[in-house]
Amino acid sequence: xxxxxxxxxxxxxxxxxxxxxxxxxxxxxxxxxxxxxxxxxxxxxxxxxxxxxxxxxxxxxxxxxxxxxxxxxxxxxxxxxxxxxxxxxxxxxxxxxxxxxxxxxxxxxxxxxxxxxxxxxxxxxxxxxxxxxxxxxxxxxxxxxxxxxxxxxxxxxxxxxxxxxxxxxxxxxxxxxxxxxxxxxxxxxxxxxxxxxxxxxxxxxxxxxxxxxxxxxxxxxxxxxxxxxxxxxxxxxxxxxxxxxxxxxxxxxxxxxxxxxxxxxxxxxxxxxxxxxxxxxxxxxxxxxxxxxxxxxxxxxxxxxxxxxxxxxxxxxxxxxxxxxxxxxxxxxxxxxxxxxxxxxxxxxxxxxxxxxxxxxxxxxxxxxxxxxxxxxxxxxxxxxxxxxxxxxxxxxxxxxxxxxxxxxxxxxxxxxxxxxxxxxxxxxxxxxxxxxxxxxxxxxxxxxxxxxxxxxxxxxxxxxxxxxxxxxxxxxxxxxxxxxxxxxxxxxxxxxxxxxxxxxxxxxxxxxxxxxxxxxxxxxxxxxxxxxxxxxxxxxxxxxxxxxxxxxxxxxxxxxxxxxxxxxxxxxxxxxxxxxxxxxxxxxxxxxxxxxxxxxxxxxxxxxxxxxxxxxxxxxxxxxxxxxxxxxxxxxxxxxxxxxxxxxxxxxxxxxxxxxxxxxxxxxxxxxxxxxxxxxxxxxxxxxxxxxxxxxxxxxxxxxxxxxxxxxxxxxxxxxxxxxxxxxxxxxxxxxxxxxxxxxxxxxxxxxxxxxxxxxxxxxxxxxxxxxxxxxxxxxxxxxxxxxxxxxxxxxxxxxxxxxxxxxxxxxxxxxxxxxxxxxx
Numbered sequence: 001x002x003x004x005x006x007x008x009x010x011x012x013x014x015x016x017x018x019x020x021x022x023x024x025x026x027x028x029x030x031x032x033x034x035x036x037x038x039x040x041x042x043x044x045x046x047x048x049x050x051x052x053x054x055x056x057x058x059x060x061x062x063x064x065x066x067x068x069x070x071x072x073x074x075x076x077x078x079x080x081x082x083x084x085x086x087x088x089x090x091x092x093x094x095x096x097x098x099x100x101x102x103x104x105x106x107x108x109x110x111x112x113x114x115x116x117x118x119x120x121x122x123x124x125x126x127x128x129x130x131x132x133x134x135x136x137x138x139x140x141x142x143x144x145x146x147x148x149x150x151x152x153x154x155x156x157x158x159x160x161x162x163x164x165x166x167x168x169x170x171x172x173x174x175x176x177x178x179x180x181x182x183x184x185x186x187x188x189x190x191x192x193x194x195x196x197x198x199x200x201x202x203x204x205x206x207x208x209x210x211x212x213x214x215x216x217x218x219x220x221x222x223x224x225x226x227x228x229x230x231x232x233x234x235x236x237x238x239x240x241x242x243x244x245x246x247x248x249x250x251x252x253x254x255x256x257x258x259x260x261x262x263x264x265x266x267x268x269x270x271x272x273x274x275x276x277x278x279x280x281x282x283x284x285x286x287x288x289x290x291x292x293x294x295x296x297x298x299x300x301x302x303x304x305x306x307x308x309x310x311x312x313x314x315x316x317x318x319x320x321x322x323x324x325x326x327x328x329x330x331x332x333x334x335x336x337x338x339x340x341x342x343x344x345x346x347x348x349x350x351x352x353x354x355x356x357x358x359x360x361x362x363x364x365x366x367x368x369x370x371x372x373x374x375x376x377x378x379x380x381x382x383x384x385x386x387x388x389x390x391x392x393x394x395x396x397x398x399x400x401x402x403x404x405x406x407x408x409x410x411x412x413x414x415x416x417x418x419x420x421x422x423x424x425x426x427x428x429x430x431x432x433x434x435x436x437x438x439x440x441x442x443x444x445x446x447x448x449x450x451x452x453x454x455x456x457x458x459x460x461x462x463x464x465x466x467x468x469x470x471x472x473x474x475x476x477x478x479x480x481x482x483x484x485x486x487x488x489x490x491x492x493x494x495x496x497x498x499x500x501x502x503x504x505x506x507x508x509x510x511x512x513x514x515x516x517x518x519x520x521x522x523x524x525x526x527x528x529x530x531x532x533x534x535x536x537x538x539x540x541x542x543x544x545x546x547x548x549x550x551x552x553x554x555x556x557x558x559x560x561x562x563x564x565x566x567x568x569x570x571x572x573x574x575x576x577x578x579x580x581x582x583x584x585x586x587x588x589x590x591x592x593x594x595x596x597x598x599x600x601x602x603x604x605x606x607x608x609x610x611x612x613x614x615x616x617x618x619x620x621x622x623x624x625x626x627x628x629x630x631x632x633x634x635x636x637x638x639x640x641x642x643x644x645x646x647x648x649x650x651x652x653x654x655x656x657x658x659x660x661x662x663x664x665x666x667x668x669x670x671x672x673x674x675x676x677x678x679x680x681x682x683x684x685x686x687x688x689x690x691x692x693x694x695x696x697x698x699x700x701x702x703x704x705x706x707x708x709x710x711x712x713x714x715x716x717x718x719x720x721x722x723x724x725x726x727x728x729x730x731x732x733x734x735x736x737x738x739x740x741x742x743x744x745x746x747x748x749x750x751x752x753x754x755x756x757x758x759x760x761x762x763x764x765x766x767x768x769x770x771x772x773x774x775x776x777x778x779x780x781x782x783x784x785x786x787x788x789x790x791x792x793x794x795x796x797x798x799x800x801x802x803x804x805x806x807x808x809x810x811x812x813x814x815x816x817x818x819x820x821x822x823x824x825x826x
Contacts, residue, residue, distance in 0.1 A: 027348075027349055027352070027354075028345075028346075028349040030310040030311075030313055031234040031235065031236075031310070032234070032235070032349070033308070033313050033316075033346060033349050033350060034234055034305075034308055034310065035066065035069075035232075035234045035235065036342065036345065036346055036349075037301070037304060037305050037308060037316075037346060038069060038305060039069040039342065040301045040323070040339060040342055040343065040346070041287070041288065041298055041301045041302065041305075042068070042069040042070060042286055042287075043285075043286050043287065043288060043290050043291070043294075043335055043339075044068070044069075044070045044071070044154050044155075044281050044284060044286035045070055045071040045072070045073075045151065045152060045153045045154050045155075046064045046070045046071075046072050046073075046153055046154065046155045046156075046157065046280070047072075047073050047074075047075055047147070047148065047151055047153035047155075047156045047157070047203075048060065048061060048072070048073070048074045048075070048112075048157045048159070048209075049074075049075045049077075049144070049156060049157065049158055049159070049174060049178050050074075050075075050076060050077070050158070050159035050160060050171070050174055051076070051077050051078060051159075051160070051168070051170035051171050051173070051174040052076060052077075052078060052080050052083075052121065052170060053076055053079065053080040053099040053100075053102060053103050053250060053253070054080070054247070054250040054253050054255045055076065055159050055160075055171070055174075056074045056076070056106075056159065057159065057209055057266070058106065058110055058242075058243035058244075058246040058247040058257075059228050059229065059239050059240055059242075059243035059260075059264060059266070060157070060209065060228050060266055061074060061107075061110045061111075061112040061243075061246070062110040062111065062112075062228075062239040062242035062243050062246065063228040063229075063230070063239040064112070065110060065111035065112050066110075066111050066232055066235060066239065066242065067228075067230060067232060067239060068280070070154075070281075070286075071113075071151075071338060072111065072112040072113065073112055073113040073114065073115055073151055073153070074103070074107070074112055074113070074114055074115070075115045075116070075117070075144065075147055075446075076103060076114070076115070076116055077116070077117045077119045077135075077140060077144075077170070077173075077174050077177070078096075078116070078117070078119040078120060078121040078170065079096035079097075079099055079100050079116060079120075079121065080095065080096055080099035080121050080252075080253075081093055081095055081096035081099075081120055081121040081122075082120075082121035082122050082123035082124070082753065083095060083099075083121065083252070083253065084629060084667065084668070085098070085252045085629065085630050086251065086252055086253060086254040086629045086630070086668075086672065087251055087252055087595065087629075087630065088252070088593075088595070088630045089630040089631055089632050090252075090593060090630075091632075091804065091807075093428055094591065094593060094603070095252065096120075096121065097425065097593065097601050097603065098252055098593060098595070098598065098601065099250070099252060099253075100116070100448055100449065101598035101599060101601060102249045102250050102251065102252065102597070102598060103249075103250075103448070104448055104449070104598075105249040105597060105598055106246040106247065106249040106250065107246075109242060109245050109246040109249065110242055110243065110246040113151075114448045115147045115151070115446045115447075115448065116446060116447075116448060117140050117143035117144060117147070117445070117446070118139065118140065118143055118427065118436050118437045118438075118439050118445060119135045119140050119143075119435070119436055119437075120134075120135075120432060120434065120435050120436050120437055121170070122134050122434045122435050122753065123721060123753040123754050124168065124169075124719060124721050124754065124757065125168065125169030125170055125173075125721055126168075126169050126721055126775055126778075127164075127169045127172065128162075128166075128169050128172035128173040128176055129169075130169050130721075131169040131170050131172070131173040132173050132176070132177075133435075134434055134435030134436075135173065135435050135436055136435065136436055137177075139436060140177060140436070141177050141180055141181055141184065142191045142194070143445050143446065144177055144178065144181040144185075145181050145184050145185045145190060145191050145194065146191070146194055146198070146442070146445055146446055147445075147446045148181055148182075148185040148201055148203065149185050149194060149198040149199065149200065149201045150198050150446065152201045152334050153203050154203060154204050154281060154284045154286075155203060155204055155205055155206075155207065155280055155281065155284070156178060156182060156203050156205075156206045156207070157206075157207045157208070157209050157268070158174065158175045158178045158206070158207070158208045158209065158271070159171070159174070159209055159211075160172065160174060160175045160208075161175055161208055161218065162175035162176045162179060165216070165218065175208070178206060178271075179206060179271055179272060182203060182206045182271075182272050182273075183272070185200060185201050185202065185203070186200050186201060186202035187200065188200050193442070194442065197442065197443060203273070204273055204274070204281075204283055204284050205270060205272065205273030205274060205275070205276065206270075206271040206272040206273055207224075207268040207269065207270055207271060207276075207280075208268065208269045208270075208271055209266060209267070209268055210223060210267045210268065210269050211267075218269075219267040220267070223267045223268055223269050224267070224268045224269075224270070224275060224276045224277070224280075225265045225266060225267045225268065226265070226266055226268075226280065227263045227264065227265055227266075228264055228265075228266045229260070229261075229262055229263045229264030229265075230263065231261075238259075238260070238261045238262070240259065240260030240261055240262070240264060241259040241260065241261060243257070243259075243260065244257045244258055244259035244260060245259065249597060249598075251595070251597055254672075268280075288301075288330075290332075290335075291330045291331055291332035291335050291336075292330060292331025292332065293326075293329050293330045293331055294330050294332075294335075296326055296329075297323065297326045297327055297330065297339075300319065300322055300323045300326055301323055303319065304316055304319040304320065304323065307319070313349070313350040313352075314350050314351055314352070314380035314381060314382050316346075316350050317347065317350050317351060317380070317382050317462070318463075320343055320346055320347050320350060321347070321462070321463070321465060323343055324340060324343045324344070324347070327339050327340050327343060328340065344467075344469075347462075347467070348469070350380070351378060351379070351380040351382055351384070351462075352377075352378070352379030352380050353376075353377070353378060353379070353380075353384075353460075353469075354375065354376065354377035354379065354407075355375075355376055355458050355469050355471050356373075356374065356375040356376075356471065357372060357373075357374050357455075357456040357471045357472065357473045357474065358372070358373050358473065358474050358475070358476040358486070359371055359372050359373065359473055359474070359475055359476070359489060360373075360475075360476070360477075361475065361489070362475040362477075362487065362489070362490065363475075363489070363490045363491075363492045363521050363602075364416050364489065364490075364491060364492070364521075365416070365491070365492055365493065365494045365521045365522045366416055366417060366418050366419065366420045366421075366422075366491060367415070367416060367417075367418040368415075368416055368522055369413050369414070369415055369416070370413065370414050370415075370416050370454070370473075370489075371411065371412075371413045372391070372411070372412050372413070372414060372456065372473055373409070373410075373411050374389060374409065374410040374411070374412070374456065375407050375408070375409050375410075376400075376402060376407070376408045376410075376458065376460075377402070377405065377406070377407045377408070378402035378403055378405070379405050381403075382462065382463075383401075383403065383462075383463070384401075384402040384403065384460055384461065384462050385399060385400065385401055385402060385460065385461040386398050386399070386400040386401075386402055386408060386458065386459075386460055386461075387399055387459040387460065387461050387466065388458075388459040389410065389412075389456060389457070389458055389459075390456065390457040390458075390459070391412060391414050391456055392414060392416075392417060392454060392455075393414070393415075393417070394414070396410075396412070398410070402460070414454075416454070416491070420453070420454075420491055421491065422491050422492060422493055422588070422604050423450070423453055423488070423489075423490045423491045423492070423602060423603075423604075424603060424604055425449065425450060425603065426439060426441070426444045426447070426450055427439055428603065452472030452473070452488065452489070453472075453473070453488070453489050453490070453491045454472070454473040454489060455470050455471065455472050455473065456470070456471055456472075456473060457469070457470050457471075458470075458471070472488070472489075473489050474486045474487065474488060474489060475487045475488070475489050475490075482596070487599060487600050488599060488600075488602075490602045492521040492590070492602075492604070493521065493579075493586045493588050493604065494520070494521055494522040494525055494581055494582075494586070495518055495519065495520055495521065495522075495525050495527070495546075495548070495579050495581055495586060496518070496519050496521070496579075496586075496588055496589050496590040496604065496607070497516050497517070497518055497529065497577040497579055497586075497587075497588070497589055497607040498516075498517045498519075498589040498590060498607065499514065499515070499516060499517075499575070499577060499589070499607060499608070499609040500514070500515035500516075500517065501609060501635065501639060502609055502610065502632070502635075502807060502809075503609060503610045503611075503612060503636060503639055503807065503808075503809040504561070504575075504609060504610070504611050504612065504639065505612050505614050505616075505639040505640045505809070505814070506563045506567070506611065506612065506613045506614065507567075507614050507615070507616045507640065507641070508567065509562065509563055509566075509567065510562070511540065511560045511561065511562040512560070512561055512562070513558050513559070513560060513561075514531070514558070514559045514560075514561050514575065514609070515556055515557075515558055516529055516556065516557045516558075516559065516577045516607075517554065517555075517556050518546055518548065518554060518555050518556070518557065518579070519548075519552075519553075519554045519590065520548035520550070520551055520552065520553045520554070521551055521552075522551055523549070523550055523551050524548075524549065525546075525547075525548040525553075525581060526545070526546065526547040526548065526581075527545070527546060527579060527580045527581035527582070528543045528544060528545050528546070528580045529543070529544050529546060529557055529577060529578065529579055529580070530542060530543045530544075530577075530578050530580065531559055531561070531575055531576070531577060531578070532575065532576040532577075532578055533561070533573075533575055533611075534573025534574055534575065534611060535573065536563060536564050536565065536571070536573065536613070537561055537562070537563055537564065537573070537575070537611055538561070538562055538564055539559050539560065539561050540559065540560035540561075540562070541558075541559050541560065543580075544557045544559070561575070561611070563611075563613055567613055567615060568615075569613075569615065570612070570613060570614050570615055570811030570812070570815075571612075571613050571811070572610055572611060572612040572613070572809050572811065573610070573611050574608050574609070574610055574611070575608060575609050575610075575611050576606065576607060576608045577589075577607040577608075578607075579607075587606055587607050587608075588604040588605070588606065588607055589604065589605050589606070589607040589608075590602065590603075590604055591603050591604070591605055610808075610809040612809040612811055612814075613811075614640070614811050614814055614815075615741075615811075615815075616640060616741065616814055616815055616818060617740035617741055617818070618640065618641060618642065618740060618818050618822070619661075619739070619740045619818075619822035619823055620661025620662055620692070620821070620822055620823035621641060621642050621643050621661065622642075622643050622645075622659060622660050622661045622662075623637060623642050623643065623644045623645065623660060623661065623662050623663070623664060623821065624644075624645050624647045624657065624660040624662070624663040624664070625637075625644050625645065625646050625647060625663075625664050625666065626646075626647050626652070626663065626664070626665045626666060626669055626673075626676075627646060627666045627669070628665060628666025628667045628668045628669035628671075628672060628673075628696065629666065629667055629668040629669070629671065629672050630666070630667075631666050631667050631696075631803040631807075632803075632806070632807040633664070633666065633696075633802060633803055633806050633807070634646065635807070636806035636807050636809075636814075637806070640814060640818070645660070647663070649673070649675045649676075649679060652679045652682055652683070653678075653679060653682065655682065657682070657683075657686040657691060658686070658689060658690070658691065660686075660691065661691075661692065661821075661822075661823040662691070662692040662693070662694060662821040662822070662823060663683065663686060663691060663692070663693050663694070664694045664695075664696065664821060665693075665694070665695045665696060666696060666803075667696045667697055667698075667803045668697070668698050668699060669695075669696075669698065670695075670698045670703050670704045670705065670708060671698050671699050671701075671702050671703060671704075673704060674704045675704070676704040676705065677704040677705045680704075680705050680707060680708075684709075684710055684790070684795075686793070687710065687790045687791060687793035687794065687795050688790055688791030688792065688793060689791065689792060689793065690791070690792035690793045690824065691793045691794075691823075692793055692794045692795075692796070692821060692822070692823055692824060693793070693794070693795050693796070694796040694797075694798065694820055694821050695708060695709075695796065695797045695798070696798060696799075696802060696803060697715075697756070697757055697758045697798070697799040697800075697803075698715055698758065699715070699758055700714070700715040700716060700717060700758060703715070708797065709767075709786070709788070709795055709797055710766075710788065710790040710795055711763075711764035711766040711767060711788065711790075712762070712763075712764045713760045713761070713762060713763040713764060713767065713783075713786065713797070714760065714761045714762040715758055715760060715761075716758065716759055716760065716761040716783065717758065718758070718759040718761065718781050718783060719754065719755075719756060719757040719758060719759060719799075720754060720755035720756055720759075720773045720774060720775050720781060720784070721754045721755075721775055722754070722755065722775050722776065723751045723752055723753055723754050723755060723801075724751075725755050725773045725774060725775060726745075726773065727745065727748045727755070727771050727772070727773050728771065728772035728773065728780070729743075729745075729770070729771065730768075730769050730770055730771060730772055730782060731768050731769070731770050731787075734768060734770065734787065736770060736787050736796075736819050736820060736822075737770065737819070738819075739819065739822065740818065740819065740822055741815045741816075741818060741819055743815060743816055743819060746812065747811075747812030747813075747815050747816055748812055748816075749812060750810050750811070750812065751801065751805050751810055751812070751813065752801070752804055752805060752808050752810065753801060753804055754801050754804075755773050755784065755800065755801060756773075756784045756798075756799040756800040756801050757799055757801070758799050759781055759783035759784050759799045760783035760784075760786055760797060760799065761783050763783065763786055766788045767786040767787065767788045768786070768787045768788060769782045769783065769785070769786060770784075770785040770786075770787060771784050771785055771800075783799070784798065784799050784800055785797070785798040785799070785800060785820070786798075787820075789824075792824070793824055794823075794824045796820050796821075798820060800813075800816070801813075802816075802817050
């Protein structure tokens with residue numbers, strides 16, 4: 001089941017409206033309390049802006065948040081949806097979900113906040129012009145302006161320059177938009193509809209955080225620079241150490257970084273606003289004097305800091321209550337809310353106040369009952385009383401005294417609202433085009449994720465004051481290895497339908513069995529399932545009944561689906577499974593993404609599969625597949641009739657490879673598996689003896705061996721990002737172009753995201769280059785696919801985008817790939 005950790009944005013008001021969100025519910029130790037006390041007296045904010053997850057300067061974020069004590073955030077314009085996945089086979093929006101959680105995990109380490117726009121990562125882009133065309137310039141500019149107006153940064157910092165030195169069209173575009181947004185955010189004529197919720201805001205300056213990466217050096221001695229590599233005595237870490245831990249959360253990108261220690265200068269070029277001279281915040285008042293009635297708050301905070309007792313943090317509670325009251329009198333709504341939130345987190349940590357709301361159920365369907373267990377614990381000598389607990393739709397008055405480090409436990413079963421929507425990320429609620437997500441609600445724009453599905457509110461009396469705390473209801477279970485585990489509670493449809501395959505390939509007029517796997521998320525689930533089919537297909541069964549007695553029960557239904565009419569050309573359409581239950585129709589499956597470095601993610605994609613009519617011939621069915629960085633090519637090949645065996649390194653070393661008609665290496669196999677260095681001779685010997693070896697793309701760095709083929713070539717950074725780029729046939733008479741399928745220009749129609757990446761260069765004359773292609777305005781590239789005879793066999797290296805196009809059911813991709821992997825014949 002899919003579970004996503006959410007942040008609470010709900011507030012329950014009492015006599016004194018003190019609220020604490022789920023995001024702030026971590027218990028700080030005494031040193032962390034001291035650091036956050038000091039942060040109360042700093043009223044400055046910094047927004048770091050770039051294009052992707054992992055573009056951020058983690059050291060700077062750690063320093064700004066924990067050293068300079070500014071409110072700090074990273075705005076990633078997209079969620080990294082278009083990249084590759086080093087740890088699994090998730091692609092597209094699913095990869096974006098993982099990278100969203102990786103960024104949030106990173107921020108929990110470095111202390112910054114996280115924002116996004118509606119931009120979708122559509123893959124590598126060579127120019128800002130292309131990027132802005134897909135994103136929609138005004139759309140994403142408006143999103144950046146919205147984040148600036150809400151966050152109100154004093155300083156905005158770009159990671160990249162607004163020119164080709166950025167190296168990626170998305171990077172380039174991020175800097176262009178940042179410059180425009182800096183001015184637009186202060187202009188009431190720009191995006192005036194936002195002013196219903198926020199005010200205009202003018203940041204003091206916009207800087208470019210220049211860099212020195214390998215041979216690329218954009219720093220210079222005359223630029224403003226500062227040391228961001230210091231040591232934080234309260235945390236016991238340098239900012240480089242914090243950054244190493246933070247950046248290592250980007251595991252899908254293989255961006256792990258060792259902890260670094262010692263001083264490290266960061267350089268900045270001024271884009272707009274006055275240049276800093278002595279300090280990043282030159283000209284910005286970061287004290288309480290910047291707000292009306294703030295001087296009194298500063299004195300109270302300073303006094304609390306000077307009297308803080310590391311051995312008895314609870315002794316600071318009276319001072320913190322006074323600080324909260326004083327902050328309520330300041331004249332700046334933004335800093336009032338922000339500093340009250342920080343004060344509440346300090347109150348909770350100083351009191352050692354434990355507030356917990358859990359359930360033994362990982363999922364619940366709207367309208368069903370949900371058992372909730374609550375625990376409240378005051379671990380300080382300060383007198384407290386639990387006055388009231390508020391569940392959705394009801395209140396329970398308790399007036400329970402809390403003290404003596406004695407837990408108070410309370411159990412209740414609520415009826416979940418029948419109108420509560422399923423737990424689907426807000427940016428995935430609607431289908432989206434290439435380049436951006438549809439988000440209708442302005443106030444959701446920028447948020448990293450949705451708020452919790454269900455929350456509980458605790459009203460606690462401390463002295464003569466009432467405080468209100470909000471906690472999400474989380475699913476808790478005990479794992480025999482990990483121990484106690486908390487996961488977000490998922491709101492599910494009553495029944496989900498998962499199709500066995502993402503694509504069904506029809507190479508003849510024969511009927512195929514489409515398996516629909518049903519799972520119940522409520523008791524007594526009975527109904528029928530039917531198929532919505534594209535034109536040209538027919539289902540043997542019109543409706544099939546199901547009956548699932550208990551929540552968690554599963555069953556499978558088989559539908560015979562056959563194509564109608566003769567197979568004259570390749571085409572595709574979409575099949576949808578429809579669940580008819582209690583007078584309603586549901587059409588959702590369930591996808592669970594589980595990795596230990598992030599919370600489990602649960603989403604409910606449409607219960608759909610692609611039906612592809614394909615004029616395809618294959619030569620050689622037995623395929624050995626060497627896994628790379630994760631792709632779905634093996635499953636796609638099985639759909640066309642191939643028998644695919646996943647090969648371990650030990651199986652390769654044992655030999656006996658002649659039983660395979662072809663061996664294929666997955667994407668980036670030579671980047672992620674160092675043992676291939678020792679197995680390469682075995683693979684090439686297989687070719688010499690008559691086998692076909694096909695290598696899919698690798699990146700040019702960190703290769704297990706430079707000797708990827710029987711003859712020399714080099715892996716470059718060249719790529720063709722335009723998936724519609726015209727493809728020239730350099731070897732039209734080559735057997736690979738004609739057997740077992742006649743390859744034509746039409747086989748390159750309908751490809752997705754890009755033509756290919758990391759093409760070859762400096763190829764030995766033994767290789768035959770099959771294709772030429774280029775992006776608009778660029779020279780033609782001929783290194784996408786190499787073929788050569790070696791001994792009795794065939795060797796192929798291809799950088800074409802098969803790892804995306806085969807799972808997506810692109811007909812021509814199957815035909816081209818079938819020819820590449822065909823056993824050597826004609």
